[in-house]
Amino acid sequence: MTDRADGGRRPRARWPQARPPVLGGGLRSLFNGVLANILAGGVGAALLVVGGYALKHLWAAAVFLGFLVVGGGVAVIMRRVRLARRPPSEAAMVDAPAGGPLLPPDILDFVGRDDDLEVLRRTVDEVPAVAVVGPREVGTSVFVLHAAHQLLAQSPDRFPDGQLYLDVRGARQARRATPARVLREALRHLGLPEPRPGRADDLDLAANVLHGWLAGKRHLLVLDNVDDPELVSRLLPRAPGCCALLAGSPQLRKLAGVQCLELTNLDDDEAIHLLATVRGGPFHGGDLDAARELVHRLNGRPLAIRLLGQRLREHRWRPADVLAAINRPDATHDPMKDLLDLSYRHLGRVQRRIFRLLSLVPATEIDAGAIAELARLHPDRATAELDELVRGGLLESAAPSRYRLRQHLDDSARDRLARDEPRRRRRRAQIRLARYCATAAQERAEALLPIPAPESGRRAADPPAEYGNWARAEAMAWFGREHELLYQLVVGWTENRPASESLALQRWRYRLAVALSTWYAEERRLGDWADVCTAVLGMRLARRNPRIGAWAHNELGVIHRLRSAFDEAMRDLDEAERLLRRRRSGRAQVLTNAGIVLLSQGRPYEALRHLDEARRRRARRDRRGLAITHLALGVAYWRCGQPAEAGRSLADAENAFRDLGEDRGLAAALNNLGLALSTQGEAGGASERWALAEELYRRLGDGNGLARVMLNEAVSLLAGGDADLSDVARTLKSVVEQSGGQQPSVTEGLGLLHLGDIADRRGHAQLARQHWEHARTVLSRVNAPEAVEAAHRLDT
Numbered sequence: 001m002t003d004r005a006d007g008g009r010r011p012r013a014r015w016p017q018a019r020p021p022v023l024g025g026g027l028r029s030l031f032n033g034v035l036a037n038i039l040a041g042g043v044g045a046a047l048l049v050v051g052g053y054a055l056k057h058l059w060a061a062a063v064f065l066g067f068l069v070v071g072g073g074v075a076v077i078m079r080r081v082r083l084a085r086r087p088p089s090e091a092a093m094v095d096a097p098a099g100g101p102l103l104p105p106d107i108l109d110f111v112g113r114d115d116d117l118e119v120l121r122r123t124v125d126e127v128p129a130v131a132v133v134g135p136r137e138v139g140t141s142v143f144v145l146h147a148a149h150q151l152l153a154q155s156p157d158r159f160p161d162g163q164l165y166l167d168v169r170g171a172r173q174a175r176r177a178t179p180a181r182v183l184r185e186a187l188r189h190l191g192l193p194e195p196r197p198g199r200a201d202d203l204d205l206a207a208n209v210l211h212g213w214l215a216g217k218r219h220l221l222v223l224d225n226v227d228d229p230e231l232v233s234r235l236l237p238r239a240p241g242c243c244a245l246l247a248g249s250p251q252l253r254k255l256a257g258v259q260c261l262e263l264t265n266l267d268d269d270e271a272i273h274l275l276a277t278v279r280g281g282p283f284h285g286g287d288l289d290a291a292r293e294l295v296h297r298l299n300g301r302p303l304a305i306r307l308l309g310q311r312l313r314e315h316r317w318r319p320a321d322v323l324a325a326i327n328r329p330d331a332t333h334d335p336m337k338d339l340l341d342l343s344y345r346h347l348g349r350v351q352r353r354i355f356r357l358l359s360l361v362p363a364t365e366i367d368a369g370a371i372a373e374l375a376r377l378h379p380d381r382a383t384a385e386l387d388e389l390v391r392g393g394l395l396e397s398a399a400p401s402r403y404r405l406r407q408h409l410d411d412s413a414r415d416r417l418a419r420d421e422p423r424r425r426r427r428r429a430q431i432r433l434a435r436y437c438a439t440a441a442q443e444r445a446e447a448l449l450p451i452p453a454p455e456s457g458r459r460a461a462d463p464p465a466e467y468g469n470w471a472r473a474e475a476m477a478w479f480g481r482e483h484e485l486l487y488q489l490v491v492g493w494t495e496n497r498p499a500s501e502s503l504a505l506q507r508w509r510y511r512l513a514v515a516l517s518t519w520y521a522e523e524r525r526l527g528d529w530a531d532v533c534t535a536v537l538g539m540r541l542a543r544r545n546p547r548i549g550a551w552a553h554n555e556l557g558v559i560h561r562l563r564s565a566f567d568e569a570m571r572d573l574d575e576a577e578r579l580l581r582r583r584r585s586g587r588a589q590v591l592t593n594a595g596i597v598l599l600s601q602g603r604p605y606e607a608l609r610h611l612d613e614a615r616r617r618r619a620r621r622d623r624r625g626l627a628i629t630h631l632a633l634g635v636a637y638w639r640c641g642q643p644a645e646a647g648r649s650l651a652d653a654e655n656a657f658r659d660l661g662e663d664r665g666l667a668a669a670l671n672n673l674g675l676a677l678s679t680q681g682e683a684g685g686a687s688e689r690w691a692l693a694e695e696l697y698r699r700l701g702d703g704n705g706l707a708r709v710m711l712n713e714a715v716s717l718l719a720g721g722d723a724d725l726s727d728v729a730r731t732l733k734s735v736v737e738q739s740g741g742q743q744p745s746v747t748e749g750l751g752l753l754h755l756g757d758i759a760d761r762r763g764h765a766q767l768a769r770q771h772w773e774h775a776r777t778v779l780s781r782v783n784a785p786e787a788v789e790a791a792h793r794l795d796t
Helices: 026-054 058-085 114-126 140-154 179-190 201-214 250-254 268-279 286-297 302-315 319-326 335-345 349-360 368-375 379-391 410-420 423-447 465-495 503-523 526-537 540-544 546-562 566-579 587-600 604-617 623-639 643-660 663-679 683-700 703-720 725-739 746-761 765-781 787-795
Strands: 129-133 163-167 220-226 243-248 259-262 395-399 402-405
Touching: 114 129, 114 140, 114 259, 129 140, 129 250, 140 220, 140 243, 163 179, 179 201, 243 250, 250 259, 268 286, 268 302, 286 302, 286 319, 302 319, 349 368, 349 379, 349 402, 349 410, 349 423, 368 379, 368 402, 368 423, 379 395, 379 402, 423 465, 423 503, 465 503, 465 526, 503 526, 503 540, 503 546, 526 546, 540 546, 546 566, 546 587, 566 587, 587 604, 587 623, 604 623, 623 643, 623 663, 643 663, 663 683, 663 703, 683 703, 703 725, 703 746, 725 746, 746 765, 746 787, 765 787
Parallel strands: 129 243, 129 259, 163 220, 220 243
Antiparallel strands: 395 402
């Protein structure tokens, strides 16, 4: 168990998801509200006015009309407030479909490149991997995708086992691409186990899994936007039958065994043909000459020519008019920038603002609800405007209600933002986006925490299992889908933050970091978790508020402990304790984590002092934190040779976790309680606890936890002296199989250590030394103190 700095008591978020302007609409909305109120009054209002006149009480009629006007205004304001409190519409919350390994659709208006296509087809027959390289905007991605579709169309049975398309995106990705992330995405698409962040050779093991799966298959692999050869070196096919097509920079020439094909810009005839095809008709007369001049100025770049053709088709522009606009006296010398400026001026006011504000968002997809909050629009209005921007070619939408700026338009949007959006409005937009994302992340993070029982200690009625599983699955899927954006809002904005970033923005980013850490703890994404905590430490808010700095150091201490870097963990935890020294709350979590680290280092007496102080500092209402402290305290008592005290602390932990409804903590408490009871000679009670723990771990699908229980049972049987060594050996082999994987663990090392002891009892000295040697290697890699025992057995 890990004691997080928030103690499991996160405040429930109750902020609005999307907030339209409360007083928007001006006099027209006020007049409509007044008119609606007068009509609602109907005949009654008319009778009162007529009655007032009849009694010659003109002041009564005037007062009544005044009340109608005021009431109409109040009705408008209240209606706007109610709209502001509504959650985003269903259209803004539609889940994106899961990505698949199939190729994206072909480019229907692809023209030219016939010679290059023929060369690629001949090269594919000779070598298993072909890289198409060239300068930016030359169209390598479009060319490779079109070539892949042609290969499949001409030989449908050439790749019967499927295709895999992977957009690496290299330096243009929101986050810096790494070989681990690229390999993990490829394995996820194919349904293979992903590598855990850890040693460098884990990537090679995962790559062997990939190529073992591809062995004997005929698969087509398309890798797009590859700027660094190291990113894809482990994905290239090794077995015959598979083929890889790569699109990227000339750096791909460094890949061994890959044949490179270099693309150049289109000549004038091919460029005119492409422009006419995208535009939807040929050019004649003066338009032909103007089109030739435009493509010549664009230097034959296919992407720029395609974008120009889209503008000509959508706005029904004539090439001569576009050329005249570019040649105006105050025009800049970059024809592509002039073309974008011309498109920008044809947008509506709201569309221009959305385009500008999207440059505040990292280069990743963002859902319509977040964009609505960024631009302070109603979600329905935002979705309509975004769809218009997609049709205009400035945005792209790969999934329903998810958008991003089109490639190479980021600089133009940032220029417009600096020129047309005041700094004050930019800051407010950043705060709104951070608030929206932090609020949504906090709500999902709460679904990952157990639901506590009432304070009376009586177990509350559990919600239906289907609901709990659905809420947790939805939260995990949401974090996985939105992770790139959330990560960049915390880490990217810290690396590129302006000096005048407001504390209000940093508070929301800190809340987002806390929610992200909950998901990282569930997924064991230690690298991203550490990045987020380090980003929080870099905020001005953390320097002003010691509690926030202590949270980040405490989280880093937990991360270092999970990485078996115990010295670094203690340094961060000591710094967190120093920051909280003058505060009454918060130190208990840090002391508990420090005690757990000391236990991992084999220092139980120091751990006992830390954990005892943590228990005394715990607030009674922090039931989950108190349960974790009792659990660690029980382990410390047992390590110090006090099984009776250990049993009492572990029994308290068992009852607390049972009341909280947290099965994982309950299983850990039962497992350790069985060990304490076994030490006291209560074999029946120990067996009962271990059976319950095994059942819980099987229900949770936790193979490592199940292996720990089996290890304790086997060690208990060995200590009894009258156990069947064959049965114990079979149990220990199951322990090693359950806990052994890509990451070494203490459980695996201890299982190997005791297997060596059994082999030594049977007189198999060589087998015993093999098990002890393997155990020492595993335990040394996780910095476990038991590695000394393995070394001692080898020496003696």
